[in-house]
Amino acid sequence: MNQFDRVRQLAAQLRVDSIRCSTRAGSGHPTSSLSAADLMAVLLVGHLRYDWDQPEQANNDHLIFSKGHASPLLYSMFRAVGVIGDAELVDSYRRLGARLQGHPTPVLPWVDVATGSLGQGLPDAVGVALAGKYLDHLPFHTWVLCGDSETAEGSVWEALDKASFYKLGNLTAIIDVNRLGQRGPTELEWDLRRYAARVEAFGCRALIIDGHDLDAIDQALTEARLATDKPTVVLARTIKAKGVPEIEDKNGWHGKALPPEMAERAISALGGVTDLLISTDAPQRLASAITADPTAHVTLPRYEVGEKVATRVAFGAAIAALAVRPEIVVVDGEVGNSTHADEFQKVCPDRYFEMFIAEQQLIATTVGLAVRGYVAFASTFAVFFSRAFDFIRMAGISQVNIRLVGSHAGVEIGEDGPSQMALEDLASVRAVHGSVILYPSDAASAVRLTAVMADTAGIVYLRTTRGAYPVIYGPDEEFPVGGSKTLRSTPKDQVALIGAGVTLHECLAAADQLANTGISARVIDLYSIKPLDRENLIEACRVTGSRLVVVEDHYPEGGIGSAVLEALADADVHALHLTHLAVRGLPTSGTPAELLDVAGISSRHIVAAAERLAGR
Template identity: 70%
Template structure:
């Protein structure tokens, strides 16, 4: 929600911000000595674990060791025994390849022991994987695909300032290479727009990337100008000077309404002269002889244990209530309603649950997500046309236990931020995605706006659920189900209005389907979902007039899929099935059906797949459905060919 609209989400109180701004006293000489000893230990442990593993990124860890030593000892507020504590700070390694440093920090605070760190890092079955994942309770999100940790942190910052209203901070260690990713600048832009003074990016500017120097190398002033242009507050420091680092980390609290980016000039491989600022060492473990010499020069293995400051007590402003009474909207059978409109009405009804949050990609008036803004303006966040940040914010909000729905046009919701969705699966995050205006059905806007790959893409995501309702009633039920579904759920919605088929008491369990017109003499089955379900029903009516009994299956749940009903249908129709989908043939409904039917007990199968085979253009929805060969007349023709025993043309399987 924008402030210009006069409905900005509620923020932390002045007293809470004052707590968030509390400064740390300057370091004493004794504290500086502890910091240097801690940094040396972190370097030693990063070398030891990666050399023992024979792989990893020690040089990228060595450059940031001083930064993390000061943060860990002086500024991070965290109860390591209770990682789910709502007022804990958050630490995200956006440069996830520096995992040797992160795991060495975990050893320093006592949650990972020396044997686990040195002996199991990167080994099969170890929780200390090559890049961090939430299999470790202190890791919020999986990182390793560069350009994602900072965007995810924006979502956590939104939760802290506008929902939890707690003074915890989110610290993000970034690499200079990933500042070439546009998603990093989307993140800073949205962080500045939402005044996320609780977010600090610490950029390890060590000059060298995987294959030579980075784009700006050590041009710190250019970095600072870019940061400032996106609305964040830049601080340039020597990343190996504990006093300068400490001062910068303290300064961030003096900007409660502005994210801070600490630009730390560092040396890659710092502490090991043989590799310091040397190209060609990225992602390479030090050889054992070099590692042994480096460990000895750094003072040998250490046993320093750090007691991190505990967070200030606090209670989130929002208490989840999944048992809240929800009154889902209802419609009369036959009433024409777009499934996107049903989504808007249903998600607005879910606003009764205080943990539900909606994020929009500046199309809320078309997806109908904007209706949630009227129901719960404090829990509606506009991400504008920044789909990567849209998904990342949803992931960050889920870290804090919120139930986010992110909506946009399907063509852009899935394709533009696909790697963010993929990494959300690696994080095992629970987010809900709603893609509207799918398929050729959208009409005159043309192929750039038509999602014809989204089902395939979303089915491939780890932990995903994919649903494609055909009417308003099923949409409302599935939206409610998504709110309580773990993992990544995706609802595909159409643009046009279609008749309501189901009554308000009909249930739509995941992994189910709806069977229409079933009888003992069915000669063929017509399988569709969304818009093609309506075409299948029309085709079944035409076939009935010709004396052909056709069973129709509404395959509203594509993943998980009702394999049992599909197999039974094949057995009862002589294996004759026609599948119609408003999607390219690769990876869509047809693929899902045929995968479900594969196996040692596969019934006899005579299948025809009708899908969008060529690049569509502009036209009316019905013209485009017909041109693609997925309209009722094509479905009926394919069914007749199967029943007559002819080999149908087109997309036959």
């Protein structure tokens, strides 16, 4: 049996298994799997270098299904290499609690990232390839199977642009151009010349092939592997539902399992169920160029109490100090001189990557770096993370560990106006599975929390502010995740003022004013928004008779006030009296002090709210 006979048999088996598992489940995307079966059969037999028994092996190739709906094909490949059995494939696909979910996730050790939200697998792969070329210095290749429909996503072109900029010859995108999308023809259908023109315009090499010609596929993948400084995009003309003639290239079959009778006919025509087992070439075992050292001695910056320093400035100093740890990497969105992430670049340019104004790729690169084991920080203005929210959401499904640093949050930024004010960020990140939100109020806490987030699992978000405010804490103060700080307290407190970031300073000013009128106010720095310090909130309720004023530089929905109310919803507190001060109108330009006051979150509004709760 020659190589192409073996590939032909494997392609038939992949088609049969894709039909079997989806028909048994009664749902799935077999037609999208059938079109790419020849492409993946050639890749598996002749080009993918992977040790399936050791998926963590540093020099393994990476295979990412950006068209995650073609999961029947991916899982059939896993059966073909022997890492899952026939029963798991056929009987558990899409079943409750099974590993073989409708779209792939890293619950399977051979899956790097969750896909299914189209246009994300290729951007994530850019981060993986970037690590391979510039950090690991390993010869592994990153392969991505894309659908033609997802090329309508701008994120695909952000990815190709950055892959070209960084000369990622170790990255190959295979686009399955099967012409039909979910509801009909795709934008370009089979016009592969137009696809190629777009690919080449972004600085990548385009190879046009017949996606069912095994020899052409083999030649294209061989050429792609040999590339050194230019990413390759294989544009493969395919037929949707290839192998099932009665529905080949017919609209209306996307996302539909074949009926049992049709499936039986197709399986028989394809040669029936087979048990071909493929052994892929294992790569040479090599170690990464960088070895993580989380115990490296880090000398964090120190600030004097009362010194005025912006938390964004303190973040920059702290991340520069963390550069002594070789696994720390920083990714910027062309605002490093404002977020102060460029302080890291000054001391460690080799681990600083610029994604320019491409926030989706900013997050995706961070995810790809995390896949390779790096502690990756992505920083930009907090408001611009909203453009990449779906990437953050999918990172939560992937359960990767990434660090996000958003500066210039809230009306506090001043004259730039509402387009630059993050007033929804806490709500959006709080909603992401596995997220952690940290919100320092001074330079000392910003430094400590930057260090803490480096070793915190999940989607960790640090919210920093633009303006300089007095340092409150000493340099040795600790800030554990899930904690809070009580800055003013007596056993006879009549009200608790709860803030974070800029509003903590307003709470402190308000507490001083209230003291002059005989009202004792407890002040709580809720620096950990998720998870938050529920026990300290309950204690504040116990002492004050459940009189709380929560103040935040954020819209009222989903922010600190919501977090506090959710935490206390099932707590044993008596008759909760909570006043929530938040930004309730659309801000304009103005000075920070003016905007805080107009928004109703300045100290005078806090004083008025506390007096009402105290019965004055």
